[in-house]
Amino acid sequence: MALRHAVLAALLDEELSGYQLTKAFDLGVANFWHALPQQLYAELAKLEQDGLIAGREVVQEARPNKRLFQVTEAGLAELERFAATATKPSFIRDDLLVKVQSADHVDTGALIAQLTERAAFAEAKIGLFDELLRKMRGDRSEQEYLRHGERIGPYLTCLRGLAFEQGNRDWCERAVTVLRERRSGSRPAVRTTVATQQPDGPE
Amino acid sequence: MALRHAVLAALLDEELSGYQLTKAFDLGVANFWHALPQQLYAELAKLEQDGLIAGREVVQEARPNKRLFQVTEAGLAELERFAATATKPSFIRDDLLVKVQSADHVDTGALIAQLTERAAFAEAKIGLFDELLRKMRGDRSEQEYLRHGERIGPYLTCLRGLAFEQGNRDWCERAVTVLRERRSGSRPAVRTTVATQQPDGPE
DNA sequence: AGGCCCATGTAATCTGTTACATGATTCC
DNA sequence: GGAATCATGTAACAGATTACATGGGCCT
Numbered sequence: 235m236a237l238r239h240a241v242l243a244a245l246l247d248e249e250l251s252g253y254q255l256t257k258a259f260d261l262g263v264a265n266f267w268h269a270l271p272q273q274l275y276a277e278l279a280k281l282e283q284d285g286l287i288a289g290r291e292v293v294q295e296a297r298p299n300k301r302l303f304q305v306t307e308a309g310l311a312e313l314e315r316f317a318a319t320a321t322k323p324s325f326i327r328d329d330l331l332v333k334v335q336s337a338d339h340v341d342t343g344a345l346i347a348q349l350t351e352r353a354a355f356a357e358a359k360i361g362l363f364d365e366l367l368r369k370m371r372g373d374r375s376e377q378e379y380l381r382h383g384e385r386i387g388p389y390l391t392c393l394r395g396l397a398f399e400q401g402n403r404d405w406c407e408r409a410v411t412v413l414r415e416r417r418s419g420s421r422p423a424v425r426t427t428v429a430t431q432q433p434d435g436p437e
Numbered sequence: 438m439a440l441r442h443a444v445l446a447a448l449l450d451e452e453l454s455g456y457q458l459t460k461a462f463d464l465g466v467a468n469f470w471h472a473l474p475q476q477l478y479a480e481l482a483k484l485e486q487d488g489l490i491a492g493r494e495v496v497q498e499a500r501p502n503k504r505l506f507q508v509t510e511a512g513l514a515e516l517e518r519f520a521a522t523a524t525k526p527s528f529i530r531d532d533l534l535v536k537v538q539s540a541d542h543v544d545t546g547a548l549i550a551q552l553t554e555r556a557a558f559a560e561a562k563i564g565l566f567d568e569l570l571r572k573m574r575g576d577r578s579e580q581e582y583l584r585h586g587e588r589i590g591p592y593l594t595c596l597r598g599l600a601f602e603q604g605n606r607d608w609c610e611r612a613v614t615v616l617r618e619r620r621s622g623s624r625p626a627v628r629t630t631v632a633t634q635q636p637d638g639p640e
Numbered sequence: 641a642g643g644c645c646c647a648t649g650t651a652a653t654c655t656g657t658t659a660c661a662t663g664a665t666t667c668c
Numbered sequence: 669g670g671a672a673t674c675a676t677g678t679a680a681c682a683g684a685t686t687a688c689a690t691g692g693g694c695c696t
Contacts, residue, residue, distance in 0.1 A: 243538040268528035317536045317543040325471030328527035333520045335446040337590035340520040387540035
């Protein structure tokens with residue numbers, strides 16, 4: 235039950251509509267969580283029912299009306315409670331890693347193409363994060379902002395997002411280099427035969 | 438539909454039983470994917486039904502019998518096909534980031550405790566990854582292994598896992614430092630009032 | 641005697657994804 | 669005239685987590 239809290243956390247900084255939330259959680263940034271529009275609209279409805287957020291209608295002329303949501307006192311209390319509970323470690327779950335894991339047995343050309351694409355995607359996100367951090371800092375130095383800036387939460391999660399994407403980019407580039415080098419000195423890929431394991435043998 | 442392929446990828450290197458697979462996917466390493474035992478047993482059953490893996494019974498005396506699974510030619514073909522499909526980017530989804538995002542509004546003591554715990558967890562995984570990499574390399578240098586080592590796939594995913602956990606550790610430590618410094622120069626946390634947004638106003 | 645490791649699952653529930661739906665306005 | 673943006677959903681399905689179940693052997 236954490237999307238719930240991710241939405242609350244996102245609404246702490248500013249009042250947002252469902253649509254604006256989807257922008258933050260979808261492509262673009264998604265610093266600290268990711269979710270699709272459908273999930274967000276559903277979650278907003280539940281949160282409002284439970285009194286953790288309050289919505290107010292904003293009538294617009296040129297565009298459809300929208301509802302802006304704000305965290306209530308009860309919502310803040312719920313976040314506080316959540317923040318105090320123990321946190322389970324998070325795990326990697328990435329299709330690209332699965333593909334690279336099988337690099338010895340599949341076509342590396344396809345892998346190289348996908349690693350290159352991912353590196354470019356990571357680079358783009360790095361740019362977005364850099365810009366976001368600069369905006370938050372304004373004219374202050376990072377040192378200064380970390381000590382006294384308001385919104386240290388968003389700043390820190392953004393730093394994690396940045397480092398994560400830098401890690402992605404660097405790894406993808408390295409993997410591409412390695413796979414290319416190996417292809418130039420290529421021998422045909424051979425299916426390795428599995429040794430027969432004896433009952434109760436040493437593991 | 439990617440757990441399927443993660444299991445296939447894990448079985449490429451060696452024949453494993455369901456139980457042994459759970460060890461690889463659960464705590465411990467989980468270099469490139471994570472899953473619980475129940476999912477794995479279910480997935481193994483489906484994969485066998487579909488002819489992508491083949492199991493053979495190993496009778497044991499001192500322990501319960503087990504079934505070891507091996508990827509079939511059809512399974513390898515399926516992985517090959519999977520590796521050639523486009524890969525969607527993966528996103529962060531971590532409760533700890535959600536908590537840190539709300540750092541300006543919740544008790545930072547609890548956050549510091551959890552960040553410290555996570556840093557320790559990351560450190561432990563770093564140790565495991567280091568050891569795994571050393572084992573794969575044997576007496577060869579990393580340069581040498583990257584160029585000519587067998588099992589480059591597992592080596593590369595392990596490198597990503599290592600970098601990811603180093604990123605976690607570094608970020609957690611930094612966040613702890615920042616939050617501590619701010620606490621020492623502490624003023625009471627104030628609930629910021631949200632500015633009222635006008636219809637069709639600039640966004 | 642109690643707890644952990646091996647070994648394998650079922651069942652219920654919760655979460656996330658894919659596909660589909662609607663309708664006005666603004667930009668090219 | 670067609671695509672993109674704003675704005676909000678419903679329905680069906682796939683994937684993941686939590687809880688529960690079983691049973692022998694080994695270690696302290």
